[in-house]
Amino acid sequence: MASITFYGGAKQVTGSMYLLELEDNYKILIDCGKDLENHDAEIFDFDPSDLDLVLLTHAHYDHCGNIPLLFKSGYKGQILCSAPTIALAELVLKDSANIFDNKAQKKKSFGKAAFRHKIDRQNESGYSKGEVEKSLDRFISISFNSKFAISESLSVTLVPAGHLLGAASAVFEIKEAGTIKRIAFSGDLGRKSSPLLNDPLPLPQVDYLVCESTYGGRVHEGKDMPESLLEKIIYECCVEKRGRLIVPAFSIGRTQTFLYLLNKLSKEGKLPTLKVFADSPMAKRSTKVYDDYLDQLNDEAKDFYKVNKSLFDFDNLIQIETEKESKSLANFMEPCIIIASSGMITGGRIKSHVRSNLRNAYSTILFIGYCAEGTIGHKLINGAKSIRMNKKEIPVHAKIARTDIFSGHADADDLLGFVKSQQKDKLKNVFLVHGDQGNMEAFDRKLSSEGYKVEIPGKGQSYIL
Template sequence: MASITFYGGAKQVTGSMYLLELENKYKVLIDCGKDLENPGVEIFDFNPSDLDLVLLTHAHYDHCGNIPLLFKSGYKGQVLCSSPTIALTELVLKDSASILDFKVEKKKSFGKTIFKHKTERQNESGYSKGEVEKCLDRFISISFNTKFVINDNLSVTLVPAGHLLGAASAVFEYKEAGMIKRIAFSGDLGRRSSPLLNDPIPLPHVDFLICESTYGGRVHEGKDMPETLLEKIIYECCVEKRGRLIVPAFSIGRTQTFLYLLNKLSKEGKLPTLKVFADSPMAKRTTKVYDDYLDQLNDEAKDFYKVNNSLFDFDNLIQIETEKESKSLANFMEPCIIIASSGMITGGRIKSHVRSNLRNAYSTILFIGYCAEGTIGHKLINGAKSVRMNKKEIPVHAKIARTDIFSGHADADDLLNFVKYQPKDLLKKVFLVHGDLGNMEAFDKRLSSEGYKVEIPERGQTYIL
């Protein structure tokens, strides 16, 4: 019989990696993401050379970040995903490789051992730009809502998930003992009425569902008025307090949503006259991909583009390119908005901006996305009085704020509605992944009360389907 093994995303948010093995021993790996919560753990608890196929749901680092290492470790097959996902994954993986190359050269210049320990090596990306190029040659794009035949026994259909440009849920159909069976992987599900993306599309009826649960115990605020809430936040920070609004945001997805809403406020005359610094070269490259795939955005975004000829450009928006320009922002004393990555403050230019503003009571650090446990972002959101950055303990005097209005993830109500498209008598089991234990248990409780059979897998656990 077929089986599913949970090698990542089990009782945690990051590191999505699931192995589907059919009765005939054909093996498909769904996602191959970087574990940001436990970076020192063994990456692959299986032999990559034994895999027949990889399916990538979307381009976020915690879903695609280890794909080059998979090839480096012996995988010879292909990677199936949507066309926008290929374009965005190229940006993510090359950026990751660039960070490693920079750190290696920096250590060499100081005459240091490049990697002292295995765990230190695993904390880096572990691959070069050349290795990224090689693995990208093995990517194959497939269309949404069209059955893609893999072999006589297996097919897959990508269904738009609404989480990120190109993001998909994957429905596998396979034959077993003369019967057709279906297993679906939700990928990361978007919220309804997203500013840029179409709503997630319900899946066809399946036998087994692997479902994300990032916000399984939480309902988002302000679903119908994100611009109004953003306008209020900016006014309080930048007009009333004359301070800086520092926004940690992922370069891919979250930054585009934030800039789009700022653009809308600007065009409506509701954005105060102040500088907005977008300090992420990768985010700038990502906006070009969004422009290239305008046809896959929602009707509101398409109409806005027709009228304004741009989704993301507006007066007083300044794109920061160089490291020198980025560092100079510490000397900019006027009220302003600075958006930079990464969203969890695990790296990137945002670290210096946060470090420069934590002591400033007039500054606001606004979190607009999920922060995994153990990250600086998570510590700040949970009320840390100080955080350690660059080997120094920095007191927190800035206002720490968070909002769900930019979330790219479905909330508990959205997730429940997504699952409820599946008849209880046909859906044999729901496996909850991609969430912290508290959110998983809360969503488990809601699903169980509706009559669904639910499992919360452990890392490395195998289930016979």
């Protein structure tokens, strides 16, 4: 009998990693993400050399960040995913390798045993650019909505998930003992009416569904058009208060959405004359990938491109490349918008911009995406009066704003609709993953009240299918 084991994304949001094992011992890993909530967690609780195949749903770090380590630990197979996911995963993994390398270089000067041990631990959980290149050679692209035969008894179909360029849900069809079983993995689902991406597509009928639950207990608040809300926020912060708007945003996905909406405002004459600094070299490279895969964006974005010849470029947009340029923004005194990663303020150049502006009552820090518990972003959203950064406690005088109108995740209503496209008498079980306890339990209650059988797996827990 086939089975599934939950090695990541179990009762938490990050680190997605699920092992599907067939009756003949063929093993498929679905996603291989970094656990951003528990950095000391054991990376693999299985032997990577035993795996036969890896399927990647999309290119966010918490879904693909451990792939080079998989090869480093003995995996010799292939990675199946969509073509845009390959292009974006290359950027994510190379950027990650640079971060590991920079951390190692900084700590080389320390000679104490405790520091040497820390470096050794980081080397175990890190990887080099060369190791990234080796793993990229094993990526294979497959088309959406077309059954891909892996063997005579196994196939997979990628269904657009709408969360990120190239993001997919995966539907596996397994033939065992004369019967056919279908197991689907939602990946991360996007919200409907995204500014850039098409809506997620419903899945064909399956027997088992592994479903994300990031916003399983919440309905998105934003009811205005994203452009209208953004226009209002910019006017209040940069025109009335003549302050800075600081926007923590992930380099891949959220930054492109934000720049696209700024571009629309600019072309409509609704963007005030002020500098917009996009402080993320990786975001700049990611926007190029969006241009390369224009055919996979929604009709509105394609029509906008036909008229304006660019999705993301507009007057007064300045792309920041070097660290020196980034640091110099602290001395730019005019009203402006600064967009930088990461969206949760867990690292990257945004930490410097937030640190420089927390005391500034004229500044607004605008959160446009999910922030996991324990992150600086989560603390600010929840009303922290001060934040500890660089070993100093910094009082929060800046205005802290938040909107989920730019969210790339389906909310509780969207998720419920996604599951309800399945006939409850044919869907044997729904496994909830990729959510915190509160959202998972709330979504469990919704689904159970609709008559669906639901499980919330713990890490390492296995189920016979």
